[in-house]
Amino acid sequence: MxxxxxxxxxxxxxxxxxxxxxxxxxxxxxxxxxxxxxxxxxxxxxxxxxxxxxxxxxxxxxxxxxxxxxxxxxxxxxxxxxxxxxxxxxxxxxxxxxxxxxxxxxxxxxxxxxxxxxxxxxxxxxxxxxxxxxxxxxxxxxxxxxxxxxxxxxxxxxxxxxxxxxxxxxxxxxxxxxxxxxxxxxxxxxxxxxxxxxxxxxxxxxxxxxxxxxxxxxxxxxxxxxxxxxxxxxxxxxxxxxxxxxxxxxxxxxxTSIDGAANNPGVDLPYVVGLPTYAATAYYHHKLPQQPAALEPFLREVEQFALTDYASALMAGSRLDDARKQAVAQRLHQYTGLPVAYLVKANLRVDGGMFEHELQADGDITTGRLDTRFSGPSLDPLSKSSEYDPQSSAIxxxxxxxxxxxxxxxxxxxxxxxxxxxxxxxxxxxxxxxxxxxxxxxxxxxxxxxxxxxxxxxxxxxxxxxxxxxxxxxxxxxxxxxxxxxxxxxxxxxxxxxxxxxxxxxxxxxxxxxxxxxxxxxxxxxxxxxxxxx
CATH class of the missing domain: 3.40.50.1820 (Alpha/Beta hydrolase fold, catalytic domain)
Known part of the structure; x- marks a missing residue:
């Protein structure tokens, strides 16, 4: 769990x-x-x-x-x-x-x-x-x-x-x-x-x-x-x-683990290295504002953003001004499909359980963890994070x-x-x-x-x-x-x-x-x- x-x-x-x-x-x-x-x-x-x-x-x-x-x-x-x-x-x-x-x-x-x-x-x-x-x-x-x-x-x-x-x-x-x-x-x-x-x-x-x-x-x-x-x-x-x-x-x-990253404040690396998988998952489930033509060129673009603008914004911590935070949230929205307001409220830091719960929340659906191609009914639609892994339950x-x-x-x-x-x-x-x-x-x-x-x-x-x-x-x-x-x-x-x-x-x-x-x-x-x- x-x-x-x-x-x-x-x-x-x-x-x-x-x-x-x-x-x-x-x-x-x-x-x-x-x-x-x-x-x-x-x-x-x-x-x-x-x-x-x-x-x-x-x-x-x-x-x-x-x-x-x-x-x-x-x-x-x-x-x-x-x-x-x-x-x-x-x-x-x-x-x-x-x-x-x-x-x-x-x-x-x-x-x-x-x-x-x-x-x-x-x-x-x-x-x-x-x-x-x-x-x-x-x-x-x-x-x-x-x-x-x-x-x-x-x-x-x-x-x-x-x-x-x-x-x-x-x-x-x-x-x-x-x-x-x-x-x-x-x-x-x-x-x-x-x-x-x-x-x-x-x-x-x-x-x-x-x-x-x-x-x-x-x-x-x-x-x-x-x-x-x-x-x-x-x-x-x-x-x-x-x-x-x-x-x-x-x-x-x-x-580097994106699981429970919020419990380790000050270490922002998990969010950086987890972002491309969020992007791949949003691509698979057609949750992106604009669907790319192919997965791998899209991921190379996301990887570059993760290592540069996104990593720099996270490193700034409380020094990050509102305008830049909003701009980064907009880019994250383009790459993850998550709402800009949610991303800003999360302080640009969405861990694995949060993403799995939120990506398909409009249908009360939880996204898989071991394999994000899988989905299943959310156990608690009001939860902050996913409460089980649909892929594990599936096979x-x-x-x-x-x-x-x-x-x-x-x-x-x-x-x-x-x-x-x-x-x-x-x-x-x-x-x-x-x-x-x-x-x-x-x-x-x-x-x-x-x-x-x-x-x-x-x-x-x-x-x-x-x-x-x-x-x-x-x-x-x-x-x-x-x-x-x-x-x-x-x-x-x-x-x-x-x-x-x-x-x-x-x-x-x-x-x-x-x-x-x-x-x-x-x-x-x-x-x-x-x-x-x-």
Missing amino acids: RKLPLAIALAALTLGTGAYAADKHDKDQKPDDKPEAALLKPQSSETSGTVKVEGKSIDYKAVAGTLVLHGSGDKENEPQVSMFYAAYFKKGVEPGKRPITFIYNGGPGSATVWLHMGAFGPKRVVTSDDSHTPAAPYGLVNNDYSLLDASDLVFIDAPGAGFSRLIADEQDKGKRDEQMKERKKQIYGVDGDGHAFAQFITQFLSKYNRWNSPKYLFGESYGTTRSAVVANILENEDSVDLNGVILLSQILAFD SSAYVAAFNDYVRRDLKFGDGQSYRLFADIDHWEFAHKAPGATESLQQSTNVMPDLATAMKTNPNLRVSLHGGYYDLATPYFAADYEMHHMPIPATLQKNISYSWYPSGHMVYAHEDSLKQLHDNVARFIGETDNVGKH
Whole structure:
């Protein structure tokens, strides 16, 4: 839900209804639905299948299973997490010459059902393009755009989400509860989560003899935050050089977030980088005073205004005179469709929830957040901000039902277990110890230094950035801004590539964009896998 404290609103990046709303439901369930003894050892189920990708058949082996992560230092023998994965290996290929991509959603604390069933797994759930998908039965089809043509795939559920579970092995209930609290404190945070994923990846490389394979990270939303942290850990703590990092719907510096920006007065950057997405959304819904002929030339114009006249006006603060404020409001009206009087009353600062509520307010319609192409009836027409995300409500049930059926029927895993969309997180520690820092910094999370350090210590590392024009959870221009402010030498900027799509946060929810996403990522892997280059 939108009406949450800023830290929680930022945390709920993967689904508009929010991880913390889902957590309340999980807390009513048993803390674990699998015997503790079973969590203490790896599990696996192997099956086989065939997927046809853009006309070419690929035979694969699928492994659904768990790896057990342990502590460090004096707790290195102490099991802490049973981490679930679904891996797909192309048959008949030498593993050392086959790329492998580790894939995860965000949350933080989300299961990786979205990328698995919507983007790159061998099966894809069918959802309506920009409207509510009707209730079950849902369609599950061959995924013509699975990434298995370019790479083996490992979909990973975050600790506590999906079939992943934190492990408390104390027998006494009181000690067990204390141990579980300690587990959450260790793992549910930027740094703990990053180290858990890095440990999982190195264990996986050993288990499946993939140390010499070309290696990639693919994260979505908070998963991009995680990828920056994990890339640095792998590169500089585990001596694992990555071939590439693929970022979808990026947020590395949380001061760029348009969610709850009003709670952080004096930091006007979110309004600047969010404006182009407002413009794209108004264009899509035909709410502009004058409809441009094409989207992208229009967005380039808006981006220029955002970085110059608009940014300058916001920086002036109370020094901005009335005439200039009125002039800027007029330009904002031309680019967003919002009334001039509303923009002036908002002091030229409209955050995401306000925009989603106001753009189609004349019809008591709320605009989507994760994908602003979606719309739905406003829960409260008199509210200041939107109170739910129509896009999340439109497609979540399809993904959940399809995966629960698929994992048990096709992958033969999960009988007697609950698949949790989100981990049971009471508090996520956003403080982060950046490379070179002596302590965790009490500020808005910023992992740009992590990715920058990984790129500088591995100057061959390539980064591929992808985003949707209609994403208000992580606006595309915010990601563009972050990349152009990375603390790296100018010579390394050439290692970053950009791709934008006429879709939202879940770019793949739009089928034409899914095809483009697949083709761009497959090309990126082919250009960077170094196979045959040594």
